[in-house]
Amino acid sequence: MAAGVLTRWWRRVMTRLGLAPILCDTCRYDHPSACRNRERPNATECGEYVKR
Numbered sequence: 001m002a003a004g005v006l007t008r009w010w011r012r013v014m015t016r017l018g019l020a021p022i023l024c025d026t027c028r029y030d031h032p033s034a035c036r037n038r039e040r041p042n043a044t045e046c047g048e049y050v051k052r
């Protein structure tokens with residue numbers, strides 16, 4: 001199993017358990033003018049996440 005698939009699977013498990021970290025808290029785009037995703041500021045899964 002590829003590492004990326006395993007990481008996504010693990011994140012989904014953590015999200016279902018309510019234990020996944022909020023990605024927006026550490027994302028470079030956590031600002032209304034930079035991110036219009038509806039999940040912000042509480043996204044636990046995001047394909048556009050970039051670490052600050």
Ligand code: SF4
Pocket residue numbers: 023024027028029030031035036037039040041042043046047048049050
């Ligand atoms: S790009 Fe994703 S992780 Fe970053 S602020 Fe927007 S919703 Fe949150």
